[in-house]
Amino acid sequence: MAKLMIRGLETYVEIWNERAQQTLVALHGFTGSTATWRNLAKALPHIRVIAIDCIGHGQTAVPEEISRFSMDEQIQDLEEVISQLRLEQFTLLGYSMGGRIALSYAIAYPERIKRLILESASPGLRTSQERSERCVRDNELAEKIIHNGLQSFVNAWENIPLFESQKSLPENVRQMIRTERLSQKVEGLTGSLRGIGTGNQPSNWMSLAQLEFPVLLITGTLDEKFCKIAQEMKALLKNVKHMTVNNAGHAIHVENPAEFATIIEEYLT
Numbered sequence: 001m002a003k004l005m006i007r008g009l010e011t012y013v014e015i016w017n018e019r020a021q022q023t024l025v026a027l028h029g030f031t032g033s034t035a036t037w038r039n040l041a042k043a044l045p046h047i048r049v050i051a052i053d054c055i056g057h058g059q060t061a062v063p064e065e066i067s068r069f070s071m072d073e074q075i076q077d078l079e080e081v082i083s084q085l086r087l088e089q090f091t092l093l094g095y096s097m098g099g100r101i102a103l104s105y106a107i108a109y110p111e112r113i114k115r116l117i118l119e120s121a122s123p124g125l126r127t128s129q130e131r132s133e134r135c136v137r138d139n140e141l142a143e144k145i146i147h148n149g150l151q152s153f154v155n156a157w158e159n160i161p162l163f164e165s166q167k168s169l170p171e172n173v174r175q176m177i178r179t180e181r182l183s184q185k186v187e188g189l190t191g192s193l194r195g196i197g198t199g200n201q202p203s204n205w206m207s208l209a210q211l212e213f214p215v216l217l218i219t220g221t222l223d224e225k226f227c228k229i230a231q232e233m234k235a236l237l238k239n240v241k242h243m244t245v246n247n248a249g250h251a252i253h254v255e256n257p258a259e260f261a262t263i264i265e266e267y268l269t
Contacts, residue, residue: 003059006080009068012059013052013081016041020048022268023090025082027051027098029120029251030192031157031181033058036095040253043261047268050090052081054098055196056188069195071202075105082112091268093117095253097192100124100201107207117216117264120226120250123204123233134199142190153189154181165222165249177254208236215240216267220248220255241267 004011014034024047028036034051035058041049053060055069055077063069078101082090091114094102099121106113125131145153157163158178166174194200215237217230221244234242243263248255 004081004084006077006084009055009063009077010061011052011077011081013050013085015051016049017045018048020046022046023048023050023087024264024268025050025052025087025090025092027054027078027092027094027102028057029096029098031057031154031184031189032095032098033180033183035180036253039257040261040264043257044265044268047265050085050087052078054101054192056192057184062185062188062191066191066195069191070200071101071104071196074101074196075108078105079109079112082109088112089114091115091117093119093264094121095119096121096250097196100198100204101196103204104201106211106213107204110211110213113213115214115216115267116211117218117267118233119218119252119260120220120223121217122198122226122229123208124201125198126203126205131199131203134197136199138193138197138199142193145186145190145193150182150184150186150189154178157181162223162225162250165220165247165255166251169255173254177251205236208233209238211237211239213239216263217242218245218252218260218263219243220245220250220252222247222249226250 002013026037033053037051092102099118106116219227219230230242234240245252245256245259253260
C-alpha cells in the first residue's frame with residue numbers, strides 16, 4: 001500500500017505479490033476502489049497486481065476542479081504513476097469506467113502496453129448528440145447525489161438494471177460491494193460523473209483499428225448491452241479475443257471470480 005504524490009494529487013495504490021515477474025495494472029469501475037481487485041490478486045499469486053484508486057474514488061484525494069477529473073488528466077496521472085513505479089511494459093486491465101480509462105491510456109501510450117484486458121467496457125459514445133444527452137443524465141445523477149446523500153444514491157444504484165444479476169449473489173458478497181460503494185465521497189462521485197462520465201470523454205471508436213497489441217474483451221452473457229459493444233469493438237480491433245462468461249452480468253470479477261481469474265491467468269501465461 002502506498003500513497004504517491006501524482007501531479008499534486010495524493011493517489012492511493014495497492015500492490016500484491018510484489019516479487020512476481022509479470023505485472024498487471026488494474027483499474028476499478030465507478031463507485032469502486034482498489035478493494036475490487038483483492039480476490040483477483042489472491043487468485044493470481046504468480047502475477048504482481050497493482051491497483052490504483054481512480055480520481056474521486058477510494059483513498060485518492062478529491063480535486064476541487066472538475067477539469068482535473070477529465071480523461072486527459074486521468075491519462076496523464078496514470079502515466080505518472082507508471083513512471084514513479086518504474087514500470088516499462090505491463091498488462092493493463094480495466095473494468096467499466098476503468099476500462100474506458102485503460103483504453104484511452106493504451107491509445108495514448110501504446111508502447112507501455114503488453115496486453116490490454118477490458119471487462120464490460122466501451123470506447124465511449126460515437127456521436128456528439130449521444131454524448132450531450134449522456135452529459136445531461138450524468139449531471140442529473142450528480143445533483144441527486146448532492147441533494148439526497150450517498151446512502152440514498154447507493155440504494156438506487158444497486159437497483160439499476162445493469163446490476164440485476166448481482167441480486168442472486170451471496171449476502172456477504174453483496175454486503176462487500178455495498179460497503180465499497182458507501183465508502184466513497186459525495187464530491188468524488190459527482191466530480192467523476194461530471195468530469196469523466198461517458199458523455200464527457202472523447203470517443204475512441206476511430207482509434208481501435210490502429211492498436212497493434214493483443215486485446216482481450218470480457219463480458220457476461222446477461223449483460224446484453226456490453227456483449228453487443230464488445231462484438232462491435234472486435235470487428236475493428238486487429239489482435240483481439242472476446243470471451244463471454246455464462247450467467248454473469250456486468251461485474252464478472254465479482255459475480256464469477258473463479259472463472260474471471262482463470263481467464264486472466266490463461267491469457268497472461
